Amino acid sequence: MKKNIVYFLIMCLLLANMFIGVFADDNPAEKSVKAFKAAVEQHGDFAVWKGEKLSNRIELFNSKGDLSAFLFNVENKEDIVGYFLVEPTNYTVIEYALGESPYSGYLNSYISKKEDIYKGRSLRLIYDGPSAYGVAVNGKMSNHNTSYFTSDNNTSIDADTTGAVEKLAKEKGIKLNGTTDKTNKSNNMLDSITRGSYYEKKLSVGYFRVGSEGCGPNAGYTIIDYWDRNGYPNLIASSDTETTVEAVLGNSMGSFPIGGGQVATLPDGYINGLSGYIVSKYSTAPLWNASIDKTFANVKSEINNNRPSTILYWGHPYFGYHYVVVTGYQTTVADINYYIIHDGWTSNDVYRNWENDVNYMSVLVKTYAH
Numbered sequence: 001m002k003k004n005i006v007y008f009l010i011m012c013l014l015l016a017n018m019f020i021g022v023f024a025d026d027n028p029a030e031k032s033v034k035a036f037k038a039a040v041e042q043h044g045d046f047a048v049w050k051g052e053k054l055s056n057r058i059e060l061f062n063s064k065g066d067l068s069a070f071l072f073n074v075e076n077k078e079d080i081v082g083y084f085l086v087e088p089t090n091y092t093v094i095e096y097a098l099g100e101s102p103y104s105g106y107l108n109s110y111i112s113k114k115e116d117i118y119k120g121r122s123l124r125l126i127y128d129g130p131s132a133y134g135v136a137v138n139g140k141m142s143n144h145n146t147s148y149f150t151s152d153n154n155t156s157i158d159a160d161t162t163g164a165v166e167k168l169a170k171e172k173g174i175k176l177n178g179t180t181d182k183t184n185k186s187n188n189m190l191d192s193i194t195r196g197s198y199y200e201k202k203l204s205v206g207y208f209r210v211g212s213e214g215c216g217p218n219a220g221y222t223i224i225d226y227w228d229r230n231g232y233p234n235l236i237a238s239s240d241t242e243t244t245v246e247a248v249l250g251n252s253m254g255s256f257p258i259g260g261g262q263v264a265t266l267p268d269g270y271i272n273g274l275s276g277y278i279v280s281k282y283s284t285a286p287l288w289n290a291s292i293d294k295t296f297a298n299v300k301s302e303i304n305n306n307r308p309s310t311i312l313y314w315g316h317p318y319f320g321y322h323y324v325v326v327t328g329y330q331t332t333v334a335d336i337n338y339y340i341i342h343d344g345w346t347s348n349d350v351y352r353n354w355e356n357d358v359n360y361m362s363v364l365v366k367t368y369a370h
Contacts, residue, residue, distance in 0.1 A: 029057060032091035033072050033084050039332065043198050045098055045176045048169045052076045058103070060085070060127035063136070063146050069094065069127045071103060079164035080104050085127065087356065092336070094356045095130075097348040098176070099162035102133040102150050106159040106345065110149040111135070113157075117147075130313050130357045131322040131343055147260075150345040151322060153212050154261030161346040177202070202328030202340055202349065205308050208242055210344040213250035216265025218344045219310050219323035220249045220274045223367050226308055227287060231369075235281050245277075252276045264321055267291065267312055267363045274367070288370050291363045296337045296354045299329055302366050311341070314362030321362070 033054060041049040055073040062068040067088050074082030083101035085094050100106070103125055111118045118137070126134030126146050134146040149155070169176050206225050210218040221242055228235040236245060249255075253273030255265040265273075271289045279285045292298050302309045309326045328340035330351060337354040 029070050029086055029088065029091050030054070030072075033070075033086055033093065036084065036093050036096075036332075037074070039198075040096075044200060045169075045174070046082075048098070048165060048172060048174050048176070049074050049082055052081060052168075057086075058125065060103075060125045062128050063126060063134070065124075071101060071125070071127075073101070073104070076164070076168050079168070081165040081168050092353060092356065094353045095350060097346075097350045098165045099346065099348045100159070100164070102345060105161065106157055107133075107135060107149060109157045109159050110147075110152070110155060113155055114147070129360050130352055131324060132313075148262075150343075151210070151215070152261040153210060153214060153263055157345075159346075161348055198330075198332055200328065200330040201303055203303060203306060203308050205325060205327040205342060207342055207347040208344065211243060211246055212263075213246040214255050214263025214265060215321075215323040215344050216253050216255050216263070216270050216273075217246040217249035219325050220253065220270065220277070221246050222325045222342060222344075223274065223308060223310065224249075224277065227367070230306070232282065232286060235278065249273060249277055265323065267314075267365075270310070270312070270323065271365055274365075286370055287367055289365055289367050292366050294358055294361050294364045296329070296339070296358075298364060298366075299326055299339050299354070302326070303329055305368075307366060307368055309367065310363075310365040312362040312365075313357075313360050326364075 037049060037054065040046045052074050055075055058071040058073075059067060060069040060071055070086040070088055072084045072086065073080045074084075080100045082096070082098050083104075084096045085101070086092065087094050107125075118135070122138040124136055124138055126132075126136050126148075128134060128146070128148075131150070132148055133150050134148045136146040149157075166176065203226070206222060208218060208222050208225070224235050224245065250263070250265075253265045254269040255263050258264045271291065275285070275289050278287050278289075299309065303326070311324050311326055313322045313324070322343075324341040324343050326339055327342055327349065330338045330340065332338065338351045339354050339357075341350050341352060343350055
C-alpha cells in the first residue's frame with residue numbers, strides 16, 4: 001500500500017496529535033527502534049530493510065484512551081515495507097514484521113467499507129494488546145465503541161500486506177524465505193538462522209484468512225493443512241476447500257457468534273473439536289491435541305520438533321479472544337525472546353515479544369503424533 005494513501009487516510013480521519021514531529025534520534029522510543037532495526041536487519045529476510053528509513057511515530061491508544069504503543073513504519077519511497085510496535089514506557093519492541101501493519105492498507109480498506117460510521121469523523125487508532133487492533137471515534141473510546149477491525153468477520157477485507165516488501169526484495173536481489181509463497185506448500189522447515197546470540201527457526205506453515213467461522217476454526221485449518229502436507233495426507237480431501245473444512249471445524253468446536261461480526265471458540269471446544277476432526281479422517285487418531293504450560297521453552301520445543309502450535313489470547317480487560325498459530329521463534333542480540341505467529345489476517349510472519357504477551361494468553365495447545 002502506498003504511503004500517500006495511508007497518510008491521506010490518517011490526515012483526514014485521525015487526530016492531529018497522533019503524529020509527533022520528531023525524527024529517529026530525538027527521543028528514547030525512536031532511538032530504541034533505530035537500534036533494534038539496525039540489529040535485526042543483519043539477519044535473514046530482514047536484510048531487505050537495510051538503507052530504508054523509519055517513519056515518524058504514530059500513537060496508539062487503548063480503549064480507555066491511554067497511550068498503549070507507538071507504531072513506526074519502515075518506508076521505501078512511497079511504500080511501507082515493515083513496521084514496529086513499541087511499548088511506550090520502556091520502549092521495548094513488542095511486535096514487528098516485514099510488510100504493512102494492520103493499521104495501513106487493511107484499515108484503509110475497512111474504513112472505506114464503513115463510511116456510514118467513519119466518514120468525516122475524527123478517529124483514533126486502538127491497540128489493546130496482542131492481535132487487538134482497533135479504531136474508535138474520538139470521544140467514544142471504550143471497549144463497546146471500538147471496532148476491532150481485524151476480527152470483524154462480517155466485513156471481507158482483501159489487503160496485500162507484503163506486496164511492497166516482495167517487490168523491494170526482488171529489486172535488491174534478496175530471496176525471502178517467509179513471505180513470497182503465500183501458501184508455503186513446500187518443505188516443512190524453513191532454514192534456521194544462527195549468528196552470534198541471534199537464532200531463528202520457522203516452520204513452513206500456510207497463511208489463511210479468518211472467514212465467517214471465526215479464528216478458532218481458521219487456526220485449526222492452518223494446523224490441519226500443515227499436517228496434511230507432512231505425513232497425514234488424508235486430512236484434507238481433494239474436494240475440500242478451506243471454507244468447507246472450517247465449517248466442519250466450527251461445528252465440531254462448538255464455535256458461536258458473540259456479536260459485532262465476531263465468533264468465539266472456547267479452549268476445550270478448540271482442542272476437542274480439532275481432535276474430533278482428525279479422528280473422522282484417521283480412526284486411529286494419529287495426532288493428538290493438548291494444552292501445555294505457557295512457557296517459551298515449550299514453544300521452542302514444539303518448533304524444534306517441527307510442530308506448529310496454537311495460542312488463545314484471553315484475559316485482557318479490553319479485548320476478546322483470538323487464536324493464532326505459532327510457526328517459529330527468535331532470540332535476538334538483546335536476549336529478548338520473540339515467538340512468530342500467523343494471525344489469520346495478513347500474510348506476514350508476525351514477531352511478538354513473549355514476555356510482553358504471556359500474561360495475555362489463556363492456553364498454548366500442541367498438536368503431536370501419537
